[in-house]
Structures are given as structure tokens and as C-alpha cells.
Amino acid sequence: MLIWVVASIVFLAIRCVPGDPAELLLSQGGAAPDPATVQQLHEQLGLDRPISVQYVDAFRRLLHGDLGHSVQDDSPVATEIWQRLPRTLELIAAAALVALTTGLPAGLLAALRRGGLFDRTASWVAAAGLAVPVFVVGTILVLVFAQGLHWTSAGGYVPLAQAPGRHFALLAMPAMAIALGLFATVFRMTRTAVLDVSMRDYVRTARAKGVRHHRILTHHVLRNALIPVVTVLALNLGTLLGGTVLVEYVFNYPGLSGMLVDAVSARDYPEVQGIVLVISILFVTLNLLVDLLYGLLDPRIRQTVRQA
């Protein structure tokens, strides 16, 4: 349902904009375009037909997985997206993995040694991680590791099958740039949640039962603290679906978001439409998955979901 609304909005928005897409496309040289060429492009894009026909037609094709053809080089949009989407997803997954494996233990440790040296240091790192925008982190990483130390090249992409070593070397920097901000979020949420959960009555009950300290930590404190942490992480991952734009641009990483920026600057409507649609579908699916995961982590939610 939501996806249909999203698709409709994207479709309508593009057609409601003042100005003729075809004219905009052809007038890039600055000179007024030749009316004949405009007419030709109109026919090619199907813009000469009534909006309702275009709409039905677009949806019929959409159901078959056909997102139309790029205005720039006439290649099928869907193919290009399928090629680039896994790269962006891999980037996000790598960043999430790094953020989770560092942020979770760091948050736990900081909460347990609250006010200690580690807590203060990590809190400062996290504050910095939230304050420095991702493209600044990326640029600085390039400056230090690529230009300064020559450890890796400044950016690019090599398929995994072609050269696994290079593949991960090139993945590392953009993933790190994203992971810093994500680490900060996970760290702060873990720390707050652990502090909050430790003061709950059921943790006191566990202590009254004589349960061992580390079991209280894992089975009671962490288990419950995980619920808000997972939620926040998932929300951030959703945001990242569109937010890798900057990092892909900085590292010249041929992902989906980079394609979107190119399409935006080239006014390639079918491409923009297709990418926005795919990302939105992913975003909505991710949110559904989060709800499911949430139910898995919290039996109280599971029940209300089942009742609904």
C-alpha cells in the first residue's frame, strides 16, 4: 500500500514540476532546443500521451520489474540498479557490522565503569563522531591514508570475484567513514540503555535470586538493553539507504546513491524515479523487518502484534 503511494507520488511529482522535462533535458547547452527534437523526445518518453495513460502504463511495466530506460544512454534502468544496489548494501552492512561490534561493548563497558576514564574518553569520541559530518570524515581519511600515508588509493571499487584483497581494501575507508557516526549512535544508546536497565526492579530480583554477575549482565541487562539499541540502529540504517550518497561521492564508489546524484544532475527522470522507488521500497521493507525483530526481542510487543 505504502509502496504504491510512494510510487504514485514520485510519478506525479516529476510531472507536476513547472517546465517540460524534455525541454530541460535538451536545453543543457544553453541554447533553446529545436522544437522538432523536443517533439521527438516527447514521443520517445511517451510524454505526448495523457497523464492517466502514462500512469497506468508505468505501473503495468513496474509490475514486470521494468523501470524504463535511461534518458542519457537508453540503457534499462533496472539492470543498472541491480548492478549497483548490492554494492551500496555491502557498504552499509560493513559499516553496521563495525559499528555494532565496537559500539555495543564500548557502551556496555562505559556504563559499567560510569564516570571512569574509559567512559569519558569514549563519550568524547562519540560526541566527535556525531559532530563531524560523514563527508568531512571521508575527506580527512582520504587525505591521511591515501594522500599522506599511501596505504590505499583514494577510492574506487573492484568486484570481489576479481580481486578479493583489493575489494576489501577499497571497501574499508568508506565503510569506516560511515561507521564512525554509527558507532557514536550505537555507543550512546547502549550506554544509556544499560544504565537504565541496571536500575530496573527485575535486575534487583535477579540479584536477589543469587544469579552470577556475568549472567545478570548478559541475560537481564544486555538482553533488555538490546531492544532500544537495535531499534535505533535499524532506523539509522534506513536513513543510510539514501545517506551513502556523500560517502560514495567522496570515495568515488559506484553504488546506488552515486548513480542517483548523477541522475539528478543529468535530469534523467526515469533513473531518478527508479532509484527513489527502489530505495523507498527497501526502506519500507526494512522498517517492517525492524517491527518483526522488535517483536522477537520483546514478547510484550509480540502479543500486541498478534492481536492486531
Add this chain to the structure above:
Amino acid sequence: MKRPNPIPVAVVAAIAMLAMAVPFLGLANPTAMSIAHRMAPASAAHWLGQDEYGRDVLSRLLWGARVSLSVAAASAAMACLLGTAMGLAGGYLGRVAELLALRSMDVVLCFPPLLLALLVVTLFGPGALTLIPVLALVFLPGFVRVVYAGVLSVRSQEYVDAMRVLGAGRLRIMLRTILPNIAGPILVQLSLAAAAGVVLESGLSFLGLGVLPPAPSWGLMIAAARSTMTQAPLLLLWPCLALSLTILAMNALCDALRDAVDPHRAPGRRPRRLPSLLTPGLLMAPAPLLDVQGLTIEIDTPAGPIQPVRDVSLGVVPGETLALVGESGSGKSLTGLAIMGLLPSVARIAGGAVWVEGRDVLRLEEGELRRLRGNRMAMVFQDPLSSLNPVHRVGSQIAEAIRAHRSLSDHAARDRVLASLRRVGIPDPLRRARSFPHELSGGMRQRTMIAIGIANDPKLLIADEPTTALDVTIQAQVLDLIARLKQEHGMGVLFITHSLPVVAEIADHVAVMYAGEIVEQGTAAEVLTHPLHPYTTALLRSAPAEDGSLPDSIPGTVPLPHQLPTGCAFAPRCQHRTAACEVARPALLTAHPGHTTRCIRWRELAGAPTRQAVA
């Protein structure tokens, strides 16, 4: 709302003022090029040097701040006004408005924020003026949600109803009563949006989709400096630094505002158990199961240390119940927690000793104490819903208590879980063991708590108001259950309660606590029928009588722990007070063998007709 931490407020205000003052600072023209001085280093005229077109870096930096901040502030303000209006309408104007406001935000939320911004920029073209509505749209759902949630929580409250009864118009109600109540969260949201605005503006400008060159913007400056970063890394450094520090300050402001709005986030102190500080127990432990001698608990507060429990001594023998009675705040629950070694982190033991089965538990290692807890001594808490872990099944929570103290096979552990559920009278234990706490009724939950408590056949059970949350029938059942378990297993019970009818039903001995001290102690029969302390007498009078006559409540309130009277703690509320009472703190006097009181006038008052039978 508290006052927020002033430092981030001041820093952000300073940055904002600097940005506003830029046109009056007499800076070089930020867009004036001078190709001859491309990338010139810092000089007297150009403090931070010149960029790749010879423009003054300092001037561009400050003008850039102006652009960034005004875009962020304008978009946040726009989203705030629109979002507040929509949230108020959605929360207050009925179903249609509610549906429209919330559904439309769901649609906006289908797009990741940066993507949404990109999409709109595609349609309307880049530039600072497009940027403001774009960012406002991105921030809108946050405001709508915060305001909507705020309205929902406020609108049902009595004073809104009161206003409605008084005939106030809807708009007036919304603006006058609801807005001030949700102002805090809105303010927090506003600061979050402004900070996010700076980030998004710079990001979009960096991509060339935000502020257009040659206008100065931090994002643009970073993008431009990237191409020359090997020759002139400083050109990259300044805008990066300015941007990051601004965001850092704004984030700190958000945190400070949130702390100020949310009272739960006050920082606390780390606790310490300091057994070495205690006076070593001089008395030899006598035979009883539980023996508490001179227990004193201290809590540090901003107004200085307080002692919510002072010099408490009591004992429990096997197969008997001692009821610890007092109003809330008398220190009875803290006493129970101290015996278990479970004092909240702010509290510490300042003196005294606690023996359980002859072991001095206050001086035990945490590991040894753990082996006693839940095994030889157990505690049942007041609120079973919050005391059970919501994410684990009831059966596994009982099994955890058993397995913490003995290694059993899965099968044996399950048998024991079912047996203990059966013992507390839970029907269909097989099914109940697989339930989650929220799926049980209040009575069932409390039985589960008791099942956890007795799972290992403890010798001492501390029950902290276990029946307060329950209705009368269930309460009677739970009391019977505890009495039965006591008899069957020779368990000693310390029963903490404020209810005298409950005491009459269950207790063998009674200790009455007032303002952190025990004021009277004796057998239940003695204390309930021949009270020797005016406070006990007053408590008995305030208990609901069986004949239905209205109880007399005790005038006045319990003194605050840091404003204790010098003499008798009950003196301000006592009808029998004399000058002598306020001179010094009365000692615990033995009236008859086994019956003590902390009243200096007990002998004179004993003849007075102050008794009243209690259920």
C-alpha cells in the same frame, strides 16, 4: 523544567551572534577574486590566507556560517510552526484531522531524509531558497509526532477537562493549556532539527545541490578544497573545523536541553560497599535465624548525608513471622534490602551488623553473599510486574533461581520449576511456565515471585509488601500461602507492611518503625492489644475498623530525614508530648520482658484508654 547547562547555550549563542554580525565586521568581500594571490598563505590582510580563486578564507568562513545557520534556523523554525500546528490539529480536532496529519507523515517517512531532499532538489533545482522548504519537509514528521504525542498525554488530563467545562474555546484550550506543557519536547526537537539542518545543508552543498557557488558555504568550501588538498591542506582544515565545531556545540545544546526537560536523566554517584568501615560486631551472634543489631543506613544527598534507617535491631527465629510495620518512608524496605545486601547504589551501611544463620552478611564477600541470596535467604518484592523480567518466560525465571545454586539437568530443573509453581497454587503449571509475565494476572505474578523466592527452600524469606497491589481475595490467598509455607518448611519470615490488618493476620512478632527507628517491638498479641507507644496507638486508630466507623488519621506528616527533631521523632505529631520529650532522643525501653518502646511516658500512658481492637 530545570535550567540547562549554560556552556553549550553560551557557545551556540556566540556562534549565532557572530553569524548575525558578519555584515558589520568589515570583512573582505567573500566573493572578490584575485587570481594573482591564488592559495596565498596567511597574511596581515588575510588572516587565514586565500583560496584557489584568491578569495579571503576568513571572510568566506564567516559568511558561510551565516548562510549555513540561517538555512538551518529558517528550515527548523518553518518545520516547527507547521509541525506544531499539524500535531495540535491531529491530536485535538478529531479523527479526520488525525488521520490526515499522521498518514501524510507516514508517507514522508517512507523516504530516507537525504533522499527526500535530493528528490525535491531535482524537481525544483538547487539553491539556498529551495533548501529551506526541503529541509523543513524533512524535519516535519519529527515535530508532528512529538506534538501529537504531547497532546495525547495532556488532553485527557483533568485541567483540560476543567477548561472545557468552563467553556473555553478549542483554539484557546490548545494554545493556553497544551502548548506550555509540551514546550520542552518541542524545544528539544527544534534544537535537533537545527543541528541536523547544518549537517544536511553542508552535505547537499558539498554535492553541489545546495547553496550555489560563488556564494560561500562550508560544504562548498570543503568540496572545493578537496581538489587542492595535497597542496593546501589548510584550506580543507578550516571549513571542516568550523563545521564540526558548530555541530558539536549544537549537539551539546541538544543534550543539555534534553537533560533539562527530562528529569530522569540526572546523573548519579557510583555506589560502594565498604564493609571495612563498619564497626566490627561486638555481640556474639545468638541462635536466631536473622539477627540485626544497630543497623544504620546513610544516603548522601545534595543537602548533606541523611540516615533513613537508624540503629535498627530486630530478630527472626525459624518458623515465625516478624512483621515490620510503618508508613511509607519509614525505612522498612531499606532495612529489608540491606539484609539481602541489595541496597540501591546511593545508599550505604553506616553501622551495625546483620547475621543470617550466624553469618555476618554485611562483611561477606560478594561471591559468598551471592551463594546465600535466593538460597538460604530470599526476598519477594512489592511490584511483581516490574520485578519480573519482561522478556523471559516465567518458568525460565524460576529455573534461573534454582540453577544459580545447584547444577541440575534440564529435565530435573523443569520438574523443580513445576513443583514450585504447584506449591504456590498456580493451576496448570505446565502452561503457566511457558507464559511471559505480562500474560499473567496480578495475583499469578505475585505467586510467581513467591515461587522464585521459595524455589530453593530458603530458611529466611523477606516479603516486602507482597500484597499491596492485589485485591482483597487474592491478598488473603497470598497471606495463607506464606503462612502455610512457613509452617511446612520451618521458614522464618520478615514481613514488611504498612497494613495493620495484615499484621494481625500473619505476624507472631511486630516491630513498628517510625522515621527510620524502631519505636515499639513485641509479640503481635501484646503490641496490637496493649500498644505502649503513642505512634502505634495512632496507627491502630487509623486502621480501618471492622464496624465500619471512619478511622482517625494521624495529624501531621513524617518528618523529612534531614529535618529530624532533636528529641523524640514522633513529638511533633504526638498528643502526649511534654517538654521532656523534646530534650533528647528516647532510648528503647523494656516495658515487659519481650516488649520494648521508645516513649519516655509509656508508664503514665499505659493506663489511658487508647485501645481499639483490630481485625
